[in-house]
Amino acid sequence: MSVADEDAENPYLRDPPTDFASVEELSEDEAREQVELLREAVREHDRRYYVESEPLIADRTYDALFARLRDLEDAFGLEHPDSPTRSVGGEPIEEFDTVEHVAPMLSIDQSGEEEDVREFADRVQREVGDVDYVCEPKFDGVSMEFVYEDGRLERAATRGDGREGDDVTRNARTIGSVPQKLHGDYPDFLAVRGEVYMPKDAFQKHNRERIERGEEPFANPRNATAGTIRQLDPAVVADRPLEVFFFDVLEASDLEDSHSAELERFPEWGLRVTEHVKLVDDIDEAIDYRDRMLEARDDLNYEIDGTVIKVDARDAREELGRTARHDRYAFAYKFPARAEVTPIVDVAVQVGRTGRLTPVALLEPVDVGGVTVSRASLHNPEEIAEKNVGIGDTVRVQRAGDVIPYVEEVVEKDGEGHYELPDHCPICDSAVERDGPMAFCTGGLACDAQLRRSIEYYAGDDGLDLEGIGEKSVRQLVDAGLLESVADLYELDREDLTALEGWGETSAENVLDEVEASREPPLADFLSALGIPHVGPTTARELAREFGTFDAFRETAEAEPERLEDVPDVGETVAKQLHEFFTSEANAAAVGDLLEHVSPQESDLESGGDELESLTFVFTGSLEGVTRGEAQETVEAHGANATGSVSGNTDYLVVGENPGQTKRDDAEVNDVPIVDEDEFRDLLAEYGIDLE
Ligand SMILES: NC(=O)c1ccc[n+]([C@@H]2O[C@H](COP(=O)([O-])OP(=O)(O)OC[C@H]3O[C@@H](n4cnc5c(N)ncnc54)[C@H](O)[C@@H]3O)[C@@H](O)[C@H]2O)c1
Numbered sequence: 001m002s003v004a005d006e007d008a009e010n011p012y013l014r015d016p017p018t019d020f021a022s023v024e025e026l027s028e029d030e031a032r033e034q035v036e037l038l039r040e041a042v043r044e045h046d047r048r049y050y051v052e053s054e055p056l057i058a059d060r061t062y063d064a065l066f067a068r069l070r071d072l073e074d075a076f077g078l079e080h081p082d083s084p085t086r087s088v089g090g091e092p093i094e095e096f097d098t099v100e101h102v103a104p105m106l107s108i109d110q111s112g113e114e115e116d117v118r119e120f121a122d123r124v125q126r127e128v129g130d131v132d133y134v135c136e137p138k139f140d141g142v143s144m145e146f147v148y149e150d151g152r153l154e155r156a157a158t159r160g161d162g163r164e165g166d167d168v169t170r171n172a173r174t175i176g177s178v179p180q181k182l183h184g185d186y187p188d189f190l191a192v193r194g195e196v197y198m199p200k201d202a203f204q205k206h207n208r209e210r211i212e213r214g215e216e217p218f219a220n221p222r223n224a225t226a227g228t229i230r231q232l233d234p235a236v237v238a239d240r241p242l243e244v245f246f247f248d249v250l251e252a253s254d255l256e257d258s259h260s261a262e263l264e265r266f267p268e269w270g271l272r273v274t275e276h277v278k279l280v281d282d283i284d285e286a287i288d289y290r291d292r293m294l295e296a297r298d299d300l301n302y303e304i305d306g307t308v309i310k311v312d313a314r315d316a317r318e319e320l321g322r323t324a325r326h327d328r329y330a331f332a333y334k335f336p337a338r339a340e341v342t343p344i345v346d347v348a349v350q351v352g353r354t355g356r357l358t359p360v361a362l363l364e365p366v367d368v369g370g371v372t373v374s375r376a377s378l379h380n381p382e383e384i385a386e387k388n389v390g391i392g393d394t395v396r397v398q399r400a401g402d403v404i405p406y407v408e409e410v411v412e413k414d415g416e417g418h419y420e421l422p423d424h425c426p427i428c429d430s431a432v433e434r435d436g437p438m439a440f441c442t443g444g445l446a447c448d449a450q451l452r453r454s455i456e457y458y459a460g461d462d463g464l465d466l467e468g469i470g471e472k473s474v475r476q477l478v479d480a481g482l483l484e485s486v487a488d489l490y491e492l493d494r495e496d497l498t499a500l501e502g503w504g505e506t507s508a509e510n511v512l513d514e515v516e517a518s519r520e521p522p523l524a525d526f527l528s529a530l531g532i533p534h535v536g537p538t539t540a541r542e543l544a545r546e547f548g549t550f551d552a553f554r555e556t557a558e559a560e561p562e563r564l565e566d567v568p569d570v571g572e573t574v575a576k577q578l579h580e581f582f583t584s585e586a587n588a589a590a591v592g593d594l595l596e597h598v599s600p601q602e603s604d605l606e607s608g609g610d611e612l613e614s615l616t617f618v619f620t621g622s623l624e625g626v627t628r629g630e631a632q633e634t635v636e637a638h639g640a641n642a643t644g645s646v647s648g649n650t651d652y653l654v655v656g657e658n659p660g661q662t663k664r665d666d667a668e669v670n671d672v673p674i675v676d677e678d679e680f681r682d683l684l685a686e687y688g689i690d691l692e
Contacts, residue, residue, distance in 0.1 A: 009648040009671055010037050010041050010671065012040075012041030013044060013045075013670075015057075016041065016061060023072060023076075026072075032076070035069060035076070038068060039083055039084055041065060042066055045065070050226075058371045069085055073085060081324075085325065087161060096167050096230075098164050098165070099166075099167045100164050101159075101162075101163060101164065101191075102145065103191065103251050105145060105162050106322060107162070107326045108331065109328075111331075112306070114287060116331075124316075124329075127320060128320060131311050132281050133280050133311060134259050134263070134277060134309075134312050135286050135289040135307055136274065137274055137276050138304055138306040139197055139302060139304055140305040142159075142197070142225045143158070143159045143194075144172065144229075144244075145250060146194055146246070147190075148182055148191075151181050151182040152182075153169070155169050158230075166230070172196075172229075174237045174238035175237075175242045177243050179271065182269040183268065186269045188253045188254075189251070190249070190251075190252045191249070191252070192248065192249055192271060193247060193248040193249075193250050194244045194245060194246040195245050197225050197242065197302050198224045199243055199301045200301050200302060202241035203221040204346055205346075206240060207348070207374065211349075212350070213427075217375055219373075219374065220372045224240075245272055245273060245274050246271040246273060247308075249262050256314070257313065257315070258314055259310055259311075259313075260312050263277055279312065286307075286333070289307060290307040290333045303365065304335075305335055306332050307333050308330055308333075317329040341395070341396050341411055342365075342397060343392065344363060344390070344391055344392065344394075344395055344407070346391060347361055347391055348362060348375075351425060351449035351453075353454050353457055353531055354450070355440040355441040357425070357432060357438075357439045358378075358379070359378040359384060360376070360378065361389070361395070363375060376407045378406070378407055380439065381421050381438075381439050385418055387410060389410055390417055391414075391419060392415055393412065393415075394411050394412035394414070395408070395409065395411060396408045425447055427443075427449040430442045445590065448478055451478060451484070451485070452471075452474050452478050454486055455469070455478070456470065457531040458529045459529075460644065462529070462537050463529030464518045464526070464629065465619075465628060466489075466518055467514055467659075468514055468660075469511060473511070476500055477500075480496075485590060485593060486593075486594060487596065487597055494509070514622075517627045518629070519597060519599065520629075522544070523548075523603040524537070524540045524543070524544035524633070525537075527543055528540035530581075530591065532577060534574045535578065539567075539569045539570060539574065542568050548603050549603070561576065564579075601630075609638055611638050611639060611687040612635055613639035613640070614639075615639075615641070615652070616640065616641040616643060617651065617653075618646050618650050618654070618667075619656070620654070620656065620663040621656030621658050624656075625691075634684070646666035650667070650672045651672070652672070652675055653667040653673070653675070655677075656676075
């Protein structure tokens with residue numbers, strides 16, 4: 001990418017500005033540069049949104065970037081056929097067959113402003129005269145093409161880039177409202193467009209189950225749908241409740257002469273249509289329709305983000321034509337973002353690494369500062385009682401920085417009383433105990449949630465950073481009975497792993513190599529990996545620096561905890577936590593088991609200088625001659641930071657053998673230089689540092 005400063009991140013990727021200087025204030029060169037950055041960012045946002053289903057920014061922010069790009073292209077004559085303003089959506093993904101659509105699946109021109117809707121109607125009037133419009137809800141789901149030949153479902157595909165999409169027929173067949181066979185007097189060939197979605201109630205239930213199983217919940221029903229339809233295993237899709245509304249004919253061997261006439265036939269053929277379709281004869285009525293739907297929105301069991309106004313007559317549609325991106329016969333009149341006040345639909349309980357229970361409110365999705373929020377923390381039972389929050393209450397939701405949203409206050413009380421935590425753990429059924437304002441599951445590592453989280457932490461960014469061991473694989477390994485403690489990681493063997501679904505020789509080998517390479521971790525990493533409350537990588541580094549060996553540290557923690565307070569970063573609370581941790585029988589046993597397999601190295605954190613100060617390194621894959629932990633320790637000893645994940649603040653990603661894909665992708669997105677081991681050694685040599 002051609003950015004002036006190679007190390008700078010594209011400013012439109014994360015937290016981009018949405019207020020721009022007027023286009024007249026830019027010189028041509030500035031405009032060109034901004035257009036280039038915007039194109040690159042919009043392409044990346046499209047990929048994250050359509051392909052990964054994990055957008056980085058809110059839709060409103062994306063819309064502002066897109067509009068800016070279009071404005072600049074128009075004002076400076078910079079249109080280009082490869083610009084994202086000239087195409088739709090994302091590329092198809094590799095795992096599915098790519099299929100060409102029967103007819104292009106375009107996007108819809110859209111706005112939340114009444115004056116833009118009127119402008120659309122004026123243009124229609126100018127070009128084709130008076131028309132009737134069909135008004136429909138704009139479903140916020142995933143757009144798909146369904147092809148029926150002789151009444152049989154032959155193919156279902158995602159929109160992809162509008163021309164080609166992913167063939168997800170096997171998944172679509174598991175959706176109850178997608179007929180395998182049409183009824184009545186259907187055309188021999190029929191390609192229809194429909195929107196697949198997850199009903200709101202099913203979404204809440206599904207998210208609750210995910211939270212309680214310790215999985216990451218989906219941000220909103222649209223993401224849940226997109227993530228589900230792209231599952232490789234149709235059984236997973238069948239297990240998740242999806243529905244469809246059909247809303248357009250893409251092509252048919254026998255066409256009606258209006259959209260409304262076609263829609264009327266859909267139910268006759270078994271194609272589900274929303275009951276809210278309305279035929280109107282002028283734009284004022286279409287605007288009224290949108291206002292009424294805005295009021296009805298919360299009563300529907302599916303998400304809508306506006307209404308679509310479509311010219312009814314087929315010949316007028318044809319005459320209006322299309323641009324590369326959208327059909328000119330339709331316009332989406334979007335709803336404004338929701339207010340940050342919303343009802344609590346349900347409460348799920350999350351169990352953390354230390355057994356702490358966190359109640360999570362499941363909300364009707366609501367817009368908070370441009371981000372759709374569908375869950376919010378209720379923190380702890382004391383706070384719930386204080387705020388008197390219960391299921392059904394309407395609450396105000398807040399977000400503070402990156403922290404997960406929380407319920408600030410009740411604005412409308414639905415019933416008496418407040419939510420009470422269960423007295424048994426939802427995962428392992430052990431008794432729940434209160435400790436001050438908080439509640440804990442007493443199951444310890446016998447509780448699957450605590451066990452999984454401890455292992456994930458040990459293997460995670462703040463622990464020993466074992467690539468290939470993350471949330472999904474830990475769940476699989478625990479469910480298969482292969483891990484009953486953190487130490488069991490060191491007992492895994494090839495046969496166990498390759499017998500698991502989705503594991504091949506290579507992935508098994510990589511994980512075993514990672515585990516093997518972690519047998520002599522730097523002391524600081526080992527201390528952090530134990531997951532002792534309040535002891536993260538920074539405190540662990542200070543402790544390692546102070547005590548040098550694990551035994552010296554443990555003895556002090558057990559016998560003279562007050563001495564720990566001499567260490568920077570350690571106060572009375574942390575010293576007490578450390579003492580309690582090492583004097584608990586269960587923890588002592590768990591640490592003892594680990595030490596059978598692992599020998600933390602003596603720390604020499606003090607020995608370096610500060611040559612690498614202000615640099616941040618991330619390592620991935622295995623290096624020759626040294627472990628990743630040792631490489632990290634070396635750069636840290638010389639004043640640099642070594643972190644577990646790549647962000648805009650990373651200076652170098654050092655890539656060894658079998659590197660992780662996510663870190664590489666993140667480095668590319670953030671424009672972080674990627675160096676191999678030789679380059680890394682050369683870089684250190686420039687500072688007179690030898691990697692041994
Ligand atoms: N946050 C991000 O990074 C990001 C990235 C890309 C796109 N987006 C968002 O996606 C949207 C643009 O995506 P898009 O091009 O898919 O447009 P869109 O989803 O807003 O509108 C077009 C879609 O509307 C659907 N639709 C629903 N009901 C319909 C009906 N009754 N009739 C016709 N079509 C109907 C169609 O399936 C069609 O695909 C924007 O709102 C944008 O903010 C966000």
